[in-house]
Amino acid sequence: MDKDNGFFQGLAQRVLAEMPPEDRFSQADAEALARHKGALLALGDELVRAFYDTLFAHPPTARVFREGERPDREETLRRWWQRTVQGPLDEGYFAWMAKVGLVHVVRGVENPMMLAMASFVAAFVEHKTHEGGHPEAEPLTEAFYRLSMAVGAVITHGYDRYRALALYNVAGMEPALLERLTVEEAREMLEAIRKEGA
Numbered sequence: 703m704d705k706d707n708g709f710f711q712g713l714a715q716r717v718l719a720e721m722p723p724e725d726r727f728s729q730a731d732a733e734a735l736a737r738h739k740g741a742l743l744a745l746g747d748e749l750v751r752a753f754y755d756t757l758f759a760h761p762p763t764a765r766v767f768r769e770g771e772r773p774d775r776e777e778t779l780r781r782w783w784q785r786t787v788q789g790p791l792d793e794g795y796f797a798w799m800a801k802v803g804l805v806h807v808v809r810g811v812e813n814p815m816m817l818a819m820a821s822f823v824a825a826f827v828e829h830k831t832h833e834g835g836h837p838e839a840e841p842l843t844e845a846f847y848r849l850s851m852a853v854g855a856v857i858t859h860g861y862d863r864y865r866a867l868a869l870y871n872v873a874g875m876e877p878a879l880l881e882r883l884t885v886e887e888a889r890e891m892l893e894a895i896r897k898e899g900a
């Protein structure tokens with residue numbers, strides 16, 4: 703179990719380290735969110751409803767869910783919101799997000815769906831804090847965007863890593879080899895496209 707947690711923690715650390723520090727979710731952002739956790743917590747119920755109304759109104763995302771599953775999903779998202787807003791938004795939190803990414807892979811949730819909903823949550827916070835005339839609406843919105851980007855990056859990078867690991871387990875292809883072949887393939891495609899265009 704510790705070994706697994708180390709995997710998720712390492713994955714999350716690598717992702718965050720790749721983001722330029724100026725744009726990365728920071729300690730100052732975490733503090734801004736912590737100062738207003740009461741106001742953020744109060745948005746929970748409305749956020750959860752809007753989140754699932756959106757997913758259920760769109761056939762490709764609605765198809766992911768099983769009959770009668772919505773109340774359970776609302777409850778897990780409500781708990782995610784409470785844990786997110788209450789913090790701490792530390793290594794353990796981002797390792798948990800990497801694990802949550804894996805849960806979504808198992809259910810066939812694709813990266814574009816995850817990224818769109820990470821953006822949805824940030825836009826919801828922006829809209830609600832401005833609409834409510836919150837005195838720190840701007841810094842709160844910016845902090846939340848960076849948090850959403852970090853969560854989205856951890857989850858989607860996780861998707862790539864699990865795919866590479868699956869290929870290794872099933873076909874014995876080393877992740878480093880897969881990466882090299884991917885780059886080579888992309889280079890060849892690009893060359894072919896450029897030749898066609900010439």
Ligand code: HEM
Nearest residue numbers: 757763766767778779782802805809811815816819820823
């Ligand atoms: C910002 C985006 C999202 C967040 C933060 C999020 C968060 C979560 C969390 C915390 C869980 C519980 C994980 C666990 O049991 O350990 C969960 C489960 C689930 N989510 Fe999401 N989710 C997001 C986007 C989506 C999207 C876009 C879909 C579908 C289109 C989706 C469908 C599901 C499903 C089906 C489960 C249940 C998985 C299972 O236990 O079988 N989620 N989500």
